[in-house]
Amino acid sequence: MSRYNHRETEAKWRKAWAEADLFRARTPEEAGDSPKAYILEMFPYPSGRIHVGHSRNYTMGDVVARYKRARGFNVLHPMGWDAFGLPAENAAMERKVHPGAWTLNNIREMKGQLEKLGLSIDWSRELATCDPSYYRHQQAIFLAMWRKGLAFRKSAKVNWDPVDNTVLANEQVVDGRGWRTGAPVEIRELEQWFFRITAFAGDLLEGLDGLGRWPDKVRLMQANWIGKSRGAFVWWDIAEVPDFLKAGLENEGPHHARDPVEVFTTRPDTLFGASFLALAPDHPLTRRIAEFRPEVAEFVAECARAGTSEAEIEKAEKKGMDLGIRVRHPFDPAWTLPVWTANFVLSTYGSGAIFGSPAGDQRDLDFARKYGLPVVPVVLPPGVDADSHAIHDEAFTGPGTLYQSRFLDGLSTEDGIIAAIAELEKRRAGEGTVIWRLRDWGVSRQRYWGCPIPIIHCPKCGLVGVPETDLPVELPGDVDFSAPGNPLARHPTWKHVACPQCGSAAERETDTLDTFVDSSWYFARFCDATAPDRPFDPKLAAYWLPVDQYVGGVEHAVLHLLYARFFTRALIECGFLDLPGGEPFAGLFTQGMVNHVTYKSGEGKWLAPDEIEDREGQPVEIGSGRPVTRGALEKMSKSKRNVIDLDAFVQDFGADVARWFVLSDSPPERDLEWTDAGAEGAWRFSQRLWTLFAAAPPPGDPLMAAVQPQGPGLEILRACHRAAAAITGDLEGFRFNRCIAAVHECVNALKKLEPLFTPDHAPALREGLGILARLIAPFMPHLAEELWEKLGGTGFVVNAPWPEANPDFLREDMVVIPVQIDGRRRAELNAQKGLDPQILRAMALAEDKVQAFLAGAAPKDVIIVPDRIINIVTK
């Protein structure tokens, strides 16, 4: 018996699979009655080499794909590359390579690594988003969305890095400074392209209810992000304006003195507790007043400065300033309130203005206490009477009964809201409304390595779409990264073009699209990945979509998944796609990361694991022998130097072992700790399987059921059918770690029976091992093929049917029943299953140990749960 040689065997089977073209998805016609299963892992950014941490995601998807294939599904399991993005430009600047060359090189490298993992991928559908054959369709989609009003331009605030001359995404701003240059970021107003995702806010929220196979956590995060709030707009007429402001406010401008101040509230029932209005520092009226009052201008500027750092916002004290004007209460024109500006009011939410009702809102209360504004309680908590109710340091925000509120007195919070809105609408002082936290999606990026926006700016015609026949608008190849800013904008010729409508000199849009756009429809392109003349055939998309199982990191729980859900809706509206319900991903699984220990040298430098050795239990640096501190478990990343390279591991231990280990130790949705000991354990287990199959009988058909197995043969089949039942259930439930535990259990049971593997039991053994080989096939596909071949299985184990557990082998005849006395286990019975409770009672009371404990006393009660437990109660 030789040892298992993973290097030869894995290469052999990968070659055989490729030659048989096993993983090509069948067309709907070829598939006939077979149901379809679209299995997709979030496609990777081609950053370079992959490590074992990345492999977990693909392995999970592959396990599902292989399982579904064994179950007779027509499986689509494609792979592609999210190939546009900043790292390529950074590499271009640092290493003087073209972003395209750098990206293609990485793709080549990573594809080779993924292939060695033995993934069952249909590579004929491979795509890269930086390929003009992909992004030309994206440009066509953009133009269709523009014509429908779903893509539009507006002026928006952006983070501007004055050194790099570029716009930064929010996550590229660290403590108010550009992440690369360290220069203080400026807020600038720029014309930007947006997608009107807010047009679908309600539908995107309601759609979440139908996504039963998504994690609740993700649905909740999306719901919070969309942020629906019911409430009311309330319009407050300006009552008093100081003389020095009058002239200013009478002029034309952003906020005229005749314009009421609009406020959004979810609690119109507390309007009688209002004691002030507060406007955002950048509210138009605040800015107007700042023109005439230097102290207001100073306050606004101060807020703008503090606003950049998140840590400061968190701690920032509530501050405000009285603007000097007063407004009329909507329910009582004689009642006027002061108008303040306050740093805690957000201009981007609601109307950018609030009314302060301090008794019912903690922020308003803090503010009112600080500036001596009135606090009038208007909501009585349940069970509290009006005389004893008082507000001290804590606002009461819960539901209750309204009082001190004139016509609302006695109403519940809920009814009060309805009544207040009705009154507002009657007086034309406000209206009930719903507002959203979700904002339109800014897609402009002042970058080179992204999809060009197919728009031409003509001085005469305005915005003109590039004609379909001129698509794609390709990126120029000759670009200069030596200067900061957008290379497209300063390219000598690229942007200059004749207007397609009037022919006069015009300029191309030099912004490119956010890379989240590229990943918002790639799953649809995979359905028809080579269509030259349109994004995809709607019939093929209708066949394959929605994706049945999407697998990826929870870090994409909000943005990517929300954008993709928006995109399918936009594609439907533009006529590209037919997808009832509009949901792209019917099932979603978010897997945990792979963590690994980190090491730091005395100087605080990160050290790689192969630079460490163990000296009497203390990790030290190899060579110098200097002590090293063992850091926290961290997600594998190059910067922390705690990655395990996939190629090296596969070379040493094999792809099957890597796949097995990343699934074995933790539930898939949780993080996994990578340890050498665990990896070696997985390797030993693969060898153990190999030696177990060495005891197999001469080759025969493992699909043939053994007839009337006896003794050890029966035990073999029991172990294997039990494993089949457990693993099938756990695969359906995405519990891969439990599948692996079940395989361990089965192999342990078989190992114990190994001395009894005699020719008499050959049919049972062949059937049992045949089941086992098919059960491990999704996890260790190469080894499974080899074992299947040894057993005498015909064809590939990949194509073999999934083993069905025979219920006859799952039944147990005898059962051990514990006997408790007063809740503590004192004895046990070995009994036939399904015995009558009265017989069990007699058996239990007859037990010596029970007799001893009872010492002659009669039991007060005996609780009998058949086949489970007997509890004798004496007290």
Place this chain on the structure above:
RNA sequence: GCUGUCGUAGCUCAGUGGUAGAGCGCAUCCUUGGUAAGGCUGAGGUCGCGAGUUCAAUCCUCGCCGACAGCACCA
């Protein structure tokens, strides 16, 4: 602060209203013709803490403590 997830063997995790489990690690022993090893046996637990419900709670309920994640002045 809000929301959510999680506390079970040294480590990573299963599990169930009714006998506390697996893998790895550890210890003892055996094999050295399955050998960059393999195998037998074993030790190891207040199931985070406290109360309640129950014949019986690791599991259900409530409170507390701790860890992690997302959002974060959302009116």
